[in-house]
Amino acid sequence: MQQVNLEISENLERHRTDGFSGSNALVVRRGELFRVSMQLKARPFDPRTDTLRIKIMLGRLYVIMPVTFSAKFSLSRWAAFMDSESLNPNNPSIFISAPSSASVGCYRFKLSVFTQDTMKVCAVGKFILLCNPWCRGDAVYIPFEDQREEYTQNDSCLLFMGTSTNLVSRPWSLDQFEPDVLEACLNLLNVSPQHKHNRRADYLNRSNPVYISRVVSAMINCEDDRGVLKGNWSGDFSDGVHPSMWTGSGDILRGWAQSGYHPVKYGQCWVYAAVMCTVMRVLGIPCRIVTNFNSAHDTNGNLVIEEFYSETGQKLKSTKDSIWNFHVWVECWMTRQDLGGGMDGWQVLDPTPQERSRGVFCCGPAPTKAIKERRVDLFYDIPFVYAEVNADVHTLVMSQGRVVSRSVDTDRVGPLICTKAVGLPRLQNITGDYKHIKSLTSTVSSNRSSTSETSTLRRGTKRMAAFLTLDKTPVAGATLLFTLKVINKQSVAKMIKVHLNAQTKEYNHSPSETFWEAHCKIQLAPLEVKVLKQQILPPQYEDLVGDDLVNLAAVVEDMVSQERVLAFEEFNIASPQLVIKIEDEENVVLNKEQAASVTFANPFSHPVSGLLNVSGGGLVKGHANFRMFPLRPGGIGEQRINFLPSKTGTKMLQASLVLSNKTTVRGFKMVTVRRV
Structure with a gap:
């Protein structure tokens, strides 16, 4: 030999x-x-x-x-x-x-x-x-070098969360080049039911990225197989890891493989999508993570989502249909020879288990072009994805079991669909890939609304109207200021009851119990417009919200006719940011120890302490943990860290601080590592 x-x-x-x-x-x-x-x-x-x-x-x-x-x-x-x-x-x-x-x-x-x-x-x-996106003969060939680098080679990304009017950029380390991740991704194919059922057919079908992507979409969740992640939306994560605590895919994929392919606890939509993005990039299939804001889950396929409120403005859970404030999936680039011409390019794949596709919890690949043109006759799962970005919303106010007010919103679902921009740590608006819209700004900064600085939701009838407006972007530690404008459209005076209600909510759930409310009566003269200024103080919300959102609603009732108008707003409160500084940023070189600092300023009305976690593929081996001692309100804490770059290129150094009030504060810094 x-x-x-x-x-x-x-x-x-x-x-x-x-x-x-x-x-x-x-x-x-x-x-x-x-x-x-x-x-x-x-x-x-x-x-x-x-x-x-x-x-x-x-x-x-x-x-x-x-x-x-x-x-x-x-x-x-x-x-x-x-x-x-x-x-x-x-x-x-x-x-x-x-x-x-x-x-x-x-x-x-x-x-x-x-x-x-x-x-x-x-x-x-x-x-x-x-697979080879650089080869013209490959079904995953993508014709632009900067996109090949971004969607195959880049080992970090940003996940966009929050709301369309107050975006949150969450750093994520994809870790595709970290130890044992390649092997875990290949084993994922070998552990799949398709491989176990018929190895020969599975090996033959692995030539086709359509087949590969469906196998991976199903294997990221564990609902039908020995998949990577177990989902949990119950709020109880005591026997696992809270989904918001993950910072990268490597720990998840390694944990899954090292456990003998038992599911890792726990994931939610952005975790599922980020891990799938890692697997697809490892396999050579260009992939990007996409966020759809106000994403509809239409259980009966009628393209209508119904939401219910009480007569005092409390949002109720009364339907299987739902709107998630955001939902995260992936797109993969491939040709679709199975669909004929015109459907090549980006394909939606969603590993979050929501509905079965041909008997299995997976979704896609659905061409974005087919979604835009409502080609529901094509494969795969186009009607479901179409509803996620296009459903109408019917909002009903209930009193004593009957509907006392109804409004229809045709624009609320899918107002912004976005991904990380190529080569830049900012958002790219791709709504126009999914929907016919009148105008499209290709990119907007990650901390601004795609439409306006403030968000207004308005509801009204021929007799009166209500406008609920956030006066400024909600920020942790600051008073929440908003305005309710009530309009009398008639030439007769009205006595009005006003009910205001605030509830916390997770991005994909109906709200929890009311944490703030206000009630009053006002007199409206004929054709009068009355403006009510309101505020919610930090001690009233800051121990409740954390990563959750707020559902704020107003019900305005004519005391004579009992006619009611609802106005509401769902918003997130911007968390404070960790500031990361590299001491000698221009001279970060391979295999030479570097120093950085992580700084946090406490914006809350009470002291906080926490656990700081620092990580970064190609920069930090594993995770570095530090205890941050109590900081008084307004106090500033700084932690010095050392790291040893092991790979060249642009890498992400990220930090997360879990505070004693359960809020998680994050920050990241892109670091360019050069050879000596």
């Missing part, structure tokens, strides 16, 4: 897989040559009398081919050749080409040498084959 040199360093660089160098595996992309060489000990290779044959194996599938001296090869089949002009008889090199439609997976290969009278196996080896 002779030795084979996989020429790992050279091949990783050629195939743009050098990020996986820590795995000590040969990782290559289909549709591209890679080189291996033999170290012969018995005697030199003689091309006049010796011939070589190579056997490539994926499971029990295999292909056998001669090693030729012709450098001509086709992207449609396996090929192997030697370069006769540069042949080193003692250390001959063999170039292997995988077809651009080869299946993704871990391959074995065997080299056999034939002399004039004998056959000998001279070398064996392994390589991991991924």
Whole structure:
């Protein structure tokens, strides 16, 4: 048996897989040559009398081919050749080409040498084959270099949460190049029910990114299989990790693999999507994380969501339909030969278990072009995604079991659909990919509304109207200021009851109990407009809200006619930010210890303490934890940290501080690491 040199360093660089160098595996992309060489000990290779044959194996599938001296090869089949002009008889090199439609997976290969009278196996080896968005013949080819870098190579991202009028940018480390993540992603395919049921068919189908993406979408959740994440929206996370505590995909994927493929507890939509993005980028399929604000879950398919309020403005839970303030999924780039022309490009995939698709909890791939054109006749799950971004909202006020007010909003669902911009830590508005809209701003900053600085929701009838307006963006530690404007549209005076109600709510739930309310009576002269200024003080909300949102509602009632008008606003309260500073930012170099500081200013009306967590793929090994001692209101705390960059390029250093009042404060800093 002779030795084979996989020429790992050279091949990783050629195939743009050098990020996986820590795995000590040969990782290559289909549709591209890679080189291996033999170290012969018995005697030199003689091309006049010796011939070589190579056997490539994926499971029990295999292909056998001669090693030729012709450098001509086709992207449609396996090929192997030697370069006769540069042949080193003692250390001959063999170039292997995988077809651009080869299946993704871990391959074995065997080299056999034939002399004039004998056959000998001279070398064996392994390589991991991924999709190739740089190859024009690959179904995942994306024609722009900056997008290939962003959607395949970038190992950090931003998740957008909160509301469309007060966005929250949450940093996330995708970790696709961190130790053991590549192996976990490949094992995810092997643990899938498709692989267990029919390995041969699974291996063959792995050539198709449509198939791969559906397998991964189902395997990120554990509802039908040995998937990665267990979902939990109950509020009780005592036997696992609160979804908001995760900062990256690596811990989740490693935890899943090391447990023997038991689901990791717990995930919610943004965690599911972020982990799927990691897996797809590892497999070479361009992927980005997408947030849909005011995302509808239409259980009966009628494109109508009903929401109910009491006569005093308390939001009720009275329907299976729901609107999530935001919902996060992914898009993957691929051609759709199964749908004919015109449906190539970005495809929606949603691993959060909501509805079954062909009997399994997965969703997609649904072309964004098909969603925009309402092509509900095409695969996969287009009606469900279409409703998520287009449903109408019927809002009803109930009194003693009957409807006393009804309003219809055709614009509330899907007003903003966004993703991280290419190459920049900011938002890109992609609403126009999903919906026909009159105007579209391609990008807006992550801390501004896509429409206006304040948000107004208005409801009215022919006799009166109500406008509920936030006076300024709500910020933790500050008084919440809002205005209720009541209009008498008639030429007769009115006596009005006003009910104001505030409840906390999770992004995907009906609100909890009322934490603030106010009631009053006002007199309206004919055609009068009356403005009521209101405020909610920090001690009234800051121990309740945390990462939750606020549902604020006003019911205005004509005491004579008992006619009612509802106005409401759901909003998030901007958390304070951690400030990260690099001491010598312009001279961050590979394998040289660097220093940074993390600073927090306490905006709350009471002292807080907390646990600071610092992480960053390619910068910090694992996590660094620090205890932050109590800070008085207005106090400033600073923590110095050291980190040792292990990879070059632009990396994300992120920090999260879990406070004693259960609020989590976050911050991040992009760090450019250079070679010495």
